Amino acid sequence: MSSTAQAVRRVFPFTAIVGQEEMKLALLLNVIDPKIGGVMIMGDRGTGKSTTIRALADLLPEIEVVADDPFNSDPQDPELMSDAVRQQIEQQAEIPVTHKKVPMVDLPLGATEDRVCGTIDIEKALSEGIKAFEPGLLAKANRGILYVDEVNLLDDHLVDVLLDSAAGGWNTVEREGISIRHPARFVLVGSGNPEEGELRPQLLDRFGMHAEIHTVKEPALRVQIVEQRAEFDQNPQQFLEKYLPQQQELQQKLIQAQALLPSVNLDYDLRVNISEVCSELDVDGLRGDIVTNRAAKALAAFEGRTEVTVDDIRRVITLCLRHRLRKDPLEAIDSGYKVEKAFNRVFGIEDVTESAQSNGTAQMSGRR
Template sequence: MTQAQPSNHSDRRQPAQIKVPTYPFTAIIGQEEMKLALILNVIDPRIGGVMIMGDRGTGKSTTVRALAELLPEVPSVADCPFGCHPEKTSEMCPSCRERMAEGEALPITYRKTRVVDLPLGATEDRVCGTIDIQKALAEGVKAFEPGLLAQANRGFLYVDEVNLLDDHLVDVLLDSAASGVNVVEREGISIRHPARFVLVGSGNPEEGELRPQLLDRFGLHAQIRTLRDAQKRVAIIRSRSDFDNDPESFIEKFHAPQAELQAKISRAKEILGDVTIGDEVLLKIAQLCIDLEIDGHRGELVLARTAKALAAFEGRTEVCDDDVARIAVLGLRHRLRKDPLATMDNGRRVQEKVAQIFGVEKAGA
């Protein structure tokens, strides 16, 4: 097969973008489980993304966009359609790697972390990319037209109502998220490009569940519910009203906590490689998965990675029992076998087993 070259649209004039104010992440009230799951995936994308299930109107998409806005700008190759990192050769597309090998100085720009939405009606070509037929007819060359996976590289890919998406398409997304690479083969042309993103799926369980085989491949599973505390609901109304009336003043009020959280995440990413997890903790993780009859070994791997990310987030370089206890429900509730006769939900089952093995009174995110 011949290697296709991606279409380059960098020379086209783009209309000026109007910046829409984003609700501050630290101003979001409640939903701590969802917020922690997203933060930990930013610290270590190898965790495998987040599945967020819960009621409508609980701020799922608002939270994802707020976190992306919080993150610092990242260096990118200015004329690369995949936004490759200008210094990490192993994560570059073939074109950028070849240019660097030839001694070319890659143009660098800084951009905000992207949140790419995947619409329910999207086709596989739209998601993965396809041959630019128009260019093939006009110029007699075959060029690759990047898809949503290319746009999401080094950012977030957000899929609302993922439980209504075609299973095959969900499988494609999970494959790319796990490997960090998207491979497209069409008409004798093959192209590979980096597709490293945090996959965030959300949905309402009333509209149907994902098949267990697909659900298991999401790293973490966060459940969100409508708040039943009247005072918190009033606080949400007031905060949203203040933001809508004067976004700039509202955002300025949260400048300090936003900067503090940004620094905390950046520091966690720096020290993540130094975080260790002892054999004693690993044995407890393994026993937890055995006692809960978790199939495969994905559960242990996710718990270990997530616990290390949490320790880094807390500024520590060694995982303790409490780290695992805090994230166990997030990492395992969706991996338990369904029992139609069970009298408690899966989260509670995980909590009780964690309390036995780790000796903590309460477990959970």
């Protein structure tokens, strides 16, 4: 058996992960539409953040790439191919094609900018007149997932570089007047623990979605998680075979959703309502509106529909807006609750908790 087969076999299956629905939904929607702009996952230590992200990369179908290309160039899409491959295609040269797993790149905390972006060998460029480029992690992550654990401990400048590449889809390296660029379109996933410091608001705003995860409190669920992990560690192959039908079904669902996404329609009135929620919450800029629109469409496509419903918007709007609200240090109210209240008000949905409270009050006054 090949070493790659062994490496693949060891990944815990995505469909076997218990709970953390918010994180799983955010990750799946970003896979369907990478232009949502990535996910910031904030939560307690030991809640399976990196396990879930590795499981997602393993779940995804293989991609078609140009053989021996350091940038995982797409042989069909000019936006996802390096300049060298594009030149070869223009010259109608034969392009060797192969298939590979979706890349999942872990960014180490101590990474330098050269390690992330790549370096140009100036000496070689000057003496031999060729652009000698040593690709970095952004090149490796093209068309894949770039995972940054403890993103709140990463140098702000590096976070900026990552977010710029993720948003623009290209990485440009310039040294001593020599410039090289390559495609770098990836799903950026950052994770962190709020106890170790918050990310600056302007950087946080650049992440498309923000998922909050908490340690599972219910004892029965905790036991289930522990047992599953033990079962997987004891016999990974058998555990994977058990979940294979579910894995294949979810993989098919993602492929169909990506194909359906361009045909999904979001009604004009619903778009106006989304913008009204953003305006009411005083969200800076238009990123919140754009991401909510995209995420709602991706959710409809995931469920095999071509029309976005109010419920689709309800399920994604908190993920898309909670990290864009202005923080009041004296306020104890959760930002997600604020988003829900604004959504219910704008979309004319009665707040269940509030109506229950008002009914209770009415009954009490009736008894008097």
